[in-house]
Amino acid sequence: MMRTLFAATAATLLLASAPALAQTSTDEPERDAKGKITDKTHPDYVKCRTESVIGSRAKKRRVCLTNREWERVARDGNNVADRLVEDMASGMTGN
Numbered sequence: 001m002m003r004t005l006f007a008a009t010a011a012t013l014l015l016a017s018a019p020a021l022a023q024t025s026t027d028e029p030e031r032d033a034k035g036k037i038t039d040k041t042h043p044d045y046v047k048c049r050t051e052s053v054i055g056s057r058a059k060k061r062r063v064c065l066t067n068r069e070w071e072r073v074a075r076d077g078n079n080v081a082d083r084l085v086e087d088m089a090s091g092m093t094g095n
Contacts, residue, residue, distance in 0.1 A: 043068040 029037045029044065037045045044066050053059035065073065 041067070 029039050029042045032038050039045060040047075046064050046066055047070060048062055048064040050060050050062055053061055
């Protein structure tokens with residue numbers, strides 16, 4: 001249930017979010033010959049994950065976001081889960 005909720009939240013955020021947040025650091029990160037950031041802990045380093053497509057057992061899709069965007073997706077997913085738990089708890093107490 002939580003995996004599906006996270007996947008749905010992530011998909012919504014991917015479609016609705018505006019890309020390219022401004023870099024907060026004034027230091028230029030190390031880059032490889034192709035111009036990609038090599039520091040895996042840098043906020044603008046791009047990580048790719050393979051996720052299952054909702055409604056399919058076999059289809060997968062590759063999602064690539066920066067560390068900063070993955071952190072935001074995780075935070076938003078946790079907020080949705082927290083609200084869901086709170087709503088379910090309040091429904092059980094009759095309030």
